[in-house]
Amino acid sequence: MSTVATPADPEADPRVKAVFDDIRATRKTDFVNNLWRALAFDPALLERTWAEVKALMATPSALDPLTKELVYIAVSIANGCGYCVHSHTAAARAKGMTDAQHAELLAIVGLAAKTNHLATGLQVAVDPQFDRSASR
DSSP states (O other), X not given: OOSSOOOSSGGGSHHHHXXXXXXXXXXXXXXXXXXXXXXXXXXXXXXXXXXXXXXXXXXXXXXXXXXXXXHHHHHHHHHTOHHHHXXXXXXXXXXTOOHHHHHHHHHHHHHXXXXXXXXXXXXXXXXXXXXXXXXX
């Protein structure tokens, strides 16, 4: 259940309509998902968030689109965001993620969580070779 009231007709606001139209054009779909619909309660927040997502996730960069989605899934798992895990897993599948890649990603996320907890619990000192400030 949402913590805000989603506008009954979010596209009645021209700012929201402009963002939704851009989402549709950028993603080449008519579908605008529930996150964007929920953010429509605050058009300024919607605009800022979409601008960031578009710049990082929908603009060509040093990381390929599938890698971006895999990172997003891993962070969403770590942050416990079920909505984002579902939506970015669907996006990764649309970008070619196979079942084997998904299984390997989940294994890596699980391993990272385990070793992160062990290193934190043991308070292991960072090796000087890993500390860029020590190598200057």
